[in-house]
Amino acid sequence: MSGQGASGALHISENHLTARQLQGCVVAHLDAVTAVLARAFGHEKELCIAAGETAALAGWIAWDLGDHLAARSYYRVTADCADSSGHPPLRALALAYASYGEAVPVRRLELLERAVACVRGPGNATVAAWIHARHAEEAAAVATRRLGGELSDSGVVILGDLAAALLAGGDLDQGVHVARQFAKASDARPNTMGRARALTIAGRLPRTEGELAAHLRRCAA
Incomplete structure (x- = not known):
């Protein structure tokens, strides 16, 4: 199995293993990929992307287990791999995962807007769909919090666009929640x-x- 194929398998495993069960496999895979990377003549880009994807998953697992310092370190590895490989979707992945660790909502949106810019264009449909949904989730949360005060006419429209986008993207629970707001x-x-x-x-x-x-x-009548 190629480096990227194995990384993909680990992401699939994320759906049915606990974070603790998966952590050992992911860290071992990341160590194996980085060891091979130093002597992978002609396959550096592929392995660099695989290392970045695996580091992103390792960061998410560390975050889930409460080790936020380790998570941020793994996300930095993902960002470094994105720079080295020149692979914009990997940069988007690093930014999107890192957004979970930001305490300030506006900062989370800034990171996600940068992630969205990295996946514009053809060939990035899967990661783009996830990042757009993540962006909509955060934007909806910000808009919902603002309902405690006076919302402008444009704010009402933005809230409507977010609800419509979430429902169209299949995120029904969040879409219905925002639609009620x-x-x-x-x-x-x-x-x-x-x-x-x-x-x-x-x-x-x-x-x-x-x-x-x-x-x-x-309301529309």
Whole structure:
């Protein structure tokens, strides 16, 4: 199995192993890849990418286990591998994982915006979809917190766009949550652009949210 193939298998294993079970495998794989990298003539880029992907997973596991210092160190390895390989999706991965460790919401969004810029263009659909969803999640959280104060007309529209994007991307739980916040904001500050978003969101809600969909259609009328 190639370095990148083995890294991919480890990411799949993440779905059915605990962080503690997976940690030993990931660290061992990272050690093996870095040992080979020094003498991998003609395959440096492939192995560098594999090392970066594995380091990102190692960082996520360390974070999950509460070792935040180790996690940040692994994310720096991922960023270094991205620089060495010239592989923008790997840089995006490093930025997106690192965003979890930022305490300030605006800083998390900044990192994710940089990650989004790294995966523009063809060939990056999978990682781009995850990063866009991660960005939408953080943006929605920021917008939701702001509902405690006065939300501008543009803020209502942004909240509507976030709800629509989350629902379209299949993140139904978060999408419904943001849609409810949007409905409250729309009631407080009705405007033409908000009404247009309400109709779009109503059409994307799951069937179980019929009452919310009906409320949004009334807002759009």
